[in-house]
Amino acid sequence: MSETRVGLSAWGAYAPRLRLSRKAAAQANAWIAPGLAGKAKGERAMANWDEDALTMAVEAARDALGPDDDRSHVDALYFASSTAPFSDRLNAGVVSAALTLEPATASADVTGSQRAGLTALAQALNAVRAGGSRNALVAAGEHRRARAASTQELDFGDGAAAFVVSGDDLAAEFLGHGAVTADFIDHFRGADAEFDYYWEERWIRDEGIIKLVPPAIKAALQAAGITGDQVTHFCFPCTFAGLAGNVAKACGIAPEVVRDNLAAQMGEAGSAHGLVLLAHALEQAKAGDVIVAAQFGQGAEALVFRVTDKASSRRPARGVTGSLADRKEETNYLKFLFFNGLVDWDKGMRAEKDNKTALTTLYRNSDMILGLVGGRCTETGVVQFPRTRISVAPNKPTVDTQEPYKFAERKAEVLTWSADYLTFAMAPPNHYGTIVFEGGGRIFMDITDVEPGDVDAGLPVKMVFRVKELDERRGFKRYFWKATPDRSRAAKAVAAE
Template identity: 45%
Template sequence: MIGIVSYGGYVPRLRLPRMTMFQSMAWFAPATIAVAQGERSVCNWDEDALSMGVEAARDCLKGTDKAGVDALFLASTTLPYADRQNAGIASTALNLKNEILTADFTGSLKAGTTAMISAFESLQSGNKNSILVAASDKREAKAGYFYEMWFGDGAASLLLGKEGVIAELKGYHSVSYDFPDHYRDAAKKYDYIWEERWIRDEGYVKILPEAINGLLSKYSLSIGDFSKVIYPCFFSREHAAIAKKIGASPQMVQGNMHETCGEMGTAHPLAMFIHALEDAKPGDKLLLASFGQGSDAFWFEVTENIAKLPARNGIKGSLAKRKEMESYTKFCQFRDRLGADTGIRAEVSAQSPLSVLWRKRKAILGLVGGRCKVCGTPQFPKTDVCVKPECHAVYEQEDYEFSGRKAKIISFTGDLLAVSIDPPAIYGMVQFEGGGRTLLDFTDCELEKLGVGQTVKMSFRKRWYDKERGFHGYFWKAVPQEEA
């Protein structure tokens, strides 16, 4: 049996109410009131498609043996690097083995489902047993534009394999068209988008039904065989119109998440699918289709294993962890659209030593430290000489992964002098459960809610962007947990 073994989701905790966006830009774009319902998800300033993809993949790998992962496919249209494989960075961050196939799937909003098909076919060929797929997007839109409201940021991840399948892959079908509803030049920040009426009528309402009907006829199914039909379309009226066209009842249609987070690009069909799996019962048949210069459609059947899946955030849990973003200007500042003055102190620009990054990749990208084989002391970073004063054993450390371990705050501060996109810069020293400590930036927290002794969890984040050289620097940060 081949299918979905596990899933994970990551929707950044910040949510910007669309009415807040509207209130800031209504003077300029009064028509955006038409879509100003609910809220959209927003990356913190230190998040991007890569970091969110890693977080979704971490959620997906909970309770699984990651040593068994044979390949990692990362899908996105907004990856930080055009050349330096983003999936390779993710693989190092996840501390997956070196003997692994990694690939970026990009260039279309259907890249996430295309990565899934490539993974399934690789599993079917017998060459691979377990493939991790992550899809993630942080799409940009200009201020006062409908798309700024439609879009949300987020990521979803699926582990595809043969053992412990929770949703069996029963069939799939693809169509591909160069439908240029939008495009983005390789050097541009924003999409160029054609008229919405045309995108709706000639795009969504024709291409999605064609792919879905193609799947049905390929496997001699009827739409009534399915318990849920899942496809993206942020035009809510057309989302319903497609259902009508393929003969699905409104109850069968999985919601498009416009109200809760917005359209998350390549991640969106996967996120909607996971959202459906979270409520699915064994025996449910699910139909999933993507949209983006064509469509990939899938037929899945949920198995008994779904009940055995260990607890995780998924999409439901991610949506529940929310913090309202109070200001539209903050949203703009986080996306480098405001040009707020950070002073001369911020001008200091240093090249990032790439040979160090390579040599110390496990520590920097994977938060892998060392544990002394003689005395058992965990330490970060891993060093040649054990830090324990009674030990000081030389060359005795083995790799020790800190990223999945909880820690407690030893001390912290909120620094208004340090250069930060979101002052104050909050950082501190944390002590890991089981031993080991380090200094880390804190993120997704409010200074006034922090205390010594509070629990933190690790999160893979962007620490800086060197605009001059185009380098994205990633490391781990501590996320303080609300005390129960």
């Protein structure tokens, strides 16, 4: 009896727009850590203050799923991260609500290791193959913090990737899986610790990666019925120069097929980075190519795929390539420290308020708050946010006639706006305004990823899922949607003129 065919039908990725210049960071720390000058090349993806592992995973998943409002085909969700915002709350549940997935969608968090992203993907592939799911969504996001003036601070990068796993219409067919589990501690972070503790690099390289990763890759190749010389793309996140090539050689894979690990443009995105490299390979691969994606972490995980002739038509609107192209250099190292909570600073009296979240209200209105779902009157067609019992239709305020209406994927533009230096803001001035949507409806909301001079009436914007506020007293993050410039649409409009 042959096994059910399964693989990847869609994928997406996300990297924050801000890119911290490693040269600027190294120069800022030269007085205390002159050795960082050796890493002062390129840039690393830097999350804005209102981004975290969860929000970036949502954006990658939206990229994978596309702009269609109907996502009822997704029946399982796996969220992978070692830096999830909640230790005891289903983070995947927040992702599910933001994506407006069906309540019957099975959800799980996968964490505890730097290979969690590939582990989640393997679990989804096995679930679909076994018939426990039809279309599973895997989303991985990472936002790791590191001590100031550390090598990790420059090596790390923030980002996310997502894949839709199914048995039909595949862009890449799953061929084999291999895994090795070993309590090899290259680094660890205790439950109450803020930062990772790292062991000696030579030990990690020689005793950990070299000995534990090749067996997992060889097992995956054997399960796939593939030899190393048939591999055309080898994805292996590693901050040690040249080590990925040594791992490939140990498995009979040609060193020249080792993929660029995107260190110069993005940095290493932890448990999400194996999926980021896999997504990047799919964007450039051609039909018949064989991709091996592997990652180290308390052992190793490896997956083998063969690209189909449908891959070229499945490339996402943004993907890794688009994310890397949409960048803004950040040379203010102090801003990086502030955004990552590495500086205890005076926020002033305007920040002195209680940000306690009414959890009952959040639950009762979760589709509006987390999913940006408003209402549309079935009698007049008038669209509004928030959804209420009484319609705002002029001259016909009907009662209980509204049906759910999703705003998150709709085109929009700025109607009115303000840049406010008086209210507290993590990145002043605080931009906000009235956003009007194509098809009707308007929402007063924050505008993010902008600087003075970026916003004007008529600016095309798109919706992004972000951190709204942080209740520091109780350790609770509140999420909502914000507007950000739709730069690709704005560029097209300018070109058309």
